[in-house]
Amino acid sequence: MLDIGYSLSRRHPDPPQTDYRSADVRALRHDLFCGDVYLADTVTDDEIATPRWGWVPVLDFAWALCDIAERLDRDPLGSRAARPQRAELDFTESTDRLRFDRRFGSVEITADWQDVTEPPLVVRHEELRREARDFLHDLIEDLTDMHDGLGDNPVVWELQSRFTRA
Template sequence: MLDIGYALSTRFPDPPQTDYRTADVRALRYDLFCGDVYLADTDTDRELSTARGTVPVLDFAWALCDIAERLDRDPLGSRASRPQHAELDFVESADNLRFTRRFGWVDITADWLSADEPPLTVNHGALRREARDFLHDLLADLADLHEELADNPVVWDLQARFPRV
């Protein structure tokens, strides 16, 4: 089973003058809510995680949902034998997460791991479901911290674009 989580950084707090109700896409994706993220396979007890405290957590959740959809563009779906690829670039560093889907499975590798480290392999359906759950749970947590965020039209659009599965 796939577990996706985060921790907000105390070293890089959001600017106190931020109006979360009117924050634009750029601010929400790249300037606010910095921290660390992880993807873990609870069955094999393996994890890919960051430890910088500078990852824009909402951007990570948003990009992960986009990637799950991009990996499902082949009309054959889980029967497609041709690999489908996607990358998640961390905007604050040169690191990437690479996703390769073949049949119904997705291999996830990270630039910061050694080349002989095996990829984290997850079911594509689980990746889609967990990414969307993570996004909705994150938005709920952030709205608890900043109530006016729940009134932001960008957040409404994001929740409508990626409903829970």
């Protein structure tokens, strides 16, 4: 079972004057809600986590993860495709990336900062898609509880409608 989580940073708080109701895409994806993220297999206890950077925009991470799950499903053969389908999630403040390699129905996830001897995190594609969408919606619920006006932001509405819960 895939678990995706986050923690918000106290070192990189949002600017106090932020109007979350009208924040644009750039602010929502790159400037707000910084912290750290992880992906974990609850059965094998394998985990990929950012190394306490504190500056990862967690909403952007959730958004990008949903995009990647869709991108990995573009081959018309879907889970029958033998040709690997690849995607990367790059972190804007560093050269580090998460790499996603799908072959058939499984996705291998690796991180540049991991030791090369560590095995990749392996999940089923449909589980990645479902958990990424659930994580996005749970994160938005948490953030709207913390930040007045965020739930009224049209960008957030569009994001929730684009990636509905599975």
